[in-house]
Amino acid sequence: MQDLTLLLDDRGFAYGDGLFETVLVRDGRALLWEAHLARLAEGCARLGLPAPPRDRLDPLPAACAPGLQVLKLVVTRGSGGRGYRPPAEPTPRWGWSAAAFSPTPQRWFAGVEVRLCALRLGRQPRLAGLKHLARLENVLARQEWDDDIIAEGLMCDSEGYLVEATAMNLVWLHAGRLETPLLDQAGVAGTLLAALDAETPLQRVRVEPQRLQQAEAAWVCNSVQGVWPIRVLRDAEGAVLRRWDVASDDPLRGLAHPLLGYPVGPDA
Structure with missing residues (x-):
């Protein structure tokens, strides 16, 4: 059986306590990037989460493979708290993945x-x-x-x-x-x-x-x-x-x- 300890410990996995963005990236350039980051920042503010720093997010599109890719960015409240009660000072987790995309x-x-x-x-x-x-x-x-x-x-x-x-x-x-x-x-x-x-x-x-x-x-x-x-x-x-x-x-x-x-x- 796969060890799911880390996943089960994360509030995003357990409660959906987090946000995500799916961004179209063309040859390392993210389309509508500012709009995606603005929505993410607003979401973090409304959920009471520290937003990921821009200097960590801005290099992500260039790290995608050439061609058309979809970059998925996920931010969660991280671990901690008890039950539905969140931690008073959350330590968010965030990560990203990219996959090749072909429209129809x-x-x-x-x-x-x-x-x-x-x-x-x-x-x-x-x-x-x-x-x-x-x-x-x-x-x-x-x-x-x-x-x-x-x-x-x-x-x-x-x-x-x-x-x-x-x-x-x-x-x-x-x-x-x-x-x-x-x-x-x-x-x-x-x-x-x-x-x-x-x-x-x-x-x-x-x-x-x-x-x-x-x-x-x-x-x-x-x-x-x-x-x-x-x-x-x-x-x-x-x-x-x-x-x-x-x-x-x-x-x-x-x-x-x-x-x-x-x-x-x-x-x-």
Whole structure:
């Protein structure tokens, strides 16, 4: 049997008491690096953890192998305390890993099918927006389907309002304006979403899934995969709720992909 003593002793492993970032790295250069570190610093402040020092973090992208890599950075409260009571002066642990990554261009240009999830996200403003380690809700939501045709599942909160996809943010075009769910009660404030908001204003709204069905176009996106236009929206039982045509000159992809070094069009 493998010795798990160190893992069991760590509060991140035992309670999800920590944070993580997944960063796209291209030939040693991290994309949206400042946004990732800003979210990590905010998360540490909200959880009451000392943030890892910048002089230790900044060299990490250059240590990744050439090509396209995903750098995963994990910070936990470390060990100590008793039960749920954390140590008064935590000694955080942090570490990183990198793995080669290949995106799926077909999803950029042909679009994807998504479905609504039955699982509802609990509301907790103290954690809303953070990329914390306690992601069991997302795991259970992703467990709802195993059909590879479905690329993502869309999740609502306990009150029935749209929040996000299981691993991506959600954006749609309604009445000529770009909208995205409010993330003040649940969900992850994505770094690509923030970058898009800096390029063109996104209206934060608290709406039910019916609003999405009324949209002229819709997308899921994150800082690793890029932008996937939604082609088909299904309910939790698989029935089609809405279909969209996917534009070859997709406006959201045109804004997002240059930030990630991904092509804007299929012939690029």
